Amino acid sequence: MKAVIIDDEEKAKRLLRVLVEENCPQIKELKEASNLPEGVRLINEFQPQIVFLDIEMPGYSGIQLLDFFAPSQINFEIIFTTAYSEYAIKAFQLNAIDYLLKPLRDEQVAQAVEKACVHHGKSQVSERLEELRNTLKSSNIRKIGLPVADGVLFVKFDDIVLLKADRMYTEVHLKDKDPILVSKPMKFFEDMLMDAKEFYRPHRSFIINLRFIKQYVTQDGGYIVMDNDENVSISRDKKDEFFEVMQNT
Known part of the structure; x- marks a missing residue:
């Protein structure tokens, strides 16, 4: 399988790459992008089966991926990476969206990739993303995650x-x-x-x-x-x- 990491934080990208390479033998090729437009170009060229997507980057929300693709074009599984609060995590769970909570852990990454491999090609990803966007808009998300030296x-x-x-x-x-x-x-x-x-x-x-x-x-x-x-x-x-x-x- 092929995967793409889209994250503006270099340290976060490096860590996720290491965790994927060490714990996810299903993924044979892995590429990286630092922002959403760059990630969209990479997805179109590389055609990955899995996309690791930071939920919040300067200038863009990861949810805006929907704005770049027609529903029929989203034929890859998305695993969000997030430092968001419990309210947003409930929104992910409500809409059956996989997520990795920063700081990332190896078993968390392995489980998410295993799930994505099982679901690939069998689920309506674009519909679930649209529902997630609506849920996040209506949720009262009143906390923010600040990356600090020992976590979030x-x-x-x-x-x-x-x-x-x-x-x-x-x-x-x-x-x-x-x-x-x-x-x-x-x-x-x-x-x-x-x-x-x-x-x-x-x-x-x-x-x-x-x-x-x-x-x-x-x-x-x-x-x-x-x-x-x-x-x-x-x-x-x-x-x-x-x-x-x-x-x-």
């Missing part, structure tokens, strides 16, 4: 005070905890958080939780002070929008 830290949306861009990293400030530096760009969090009404992006370097705003200061061109005393820049063209958002919150 699941954090409630309500505990996030602000996020600050640091080049290709993001500094996550939490209520009653020290900030955490996460190896994900701000775009990753924007895609996940901006549908939640309490989050707002006043500046390209910041996403803030409106519930933790303490003060707006007019000096020095204007800036926001959060409950943890962090100062947050606000773009000149965002000021009117910011006050409108605050009035409607």
Whole structure:
């Protein structure tokens, strides 16, 4: 069998490749892609039977794979890799979608591949993916997985005070905890958080939780002070929008 890994994290890709090569003799050829469009091209060229797909990548959700293929073209099994919370995992289970929970383990990978081999060609993958997309849209997913040194830290949306861009990293400030530096760009969090009404992006370097705003200061061109005393820049063209958002919150 042939397989493709689609994941923006190089370390995650390397680990999954090692686990597949060591535990899944059914897979004879394995290729990798770092984003969804690249993965789509690879699927079309390589015609794999199994696709390992990160559920959330900068700019795209793994579910958007549906937007690139007609239902009849999805003739491969999909195994999602995710650091999502228990709510999303319930959505996977509800819709009979295989998933690997980060940090990955060898027996978990072996079992998922075994299942995919058994199901290949026998299941309506596109229908299950569409149902999953609908379930995720309607689910109240109120936690986010932050990759940390020893695993994944699941954090409630309500505990996030602000996020600050640091080049290709993001500094996550939490209520009653020290900030955490996460190896994900701000775009990753924007895609996940901006549908939640309490989050707002006043500046390209910041996403803030409106519930933790303490003060707006007019000096020095204007800036926001959060409950943890962090100062947050606000773009000149965002000021009117910011006050409108605050009035409607």
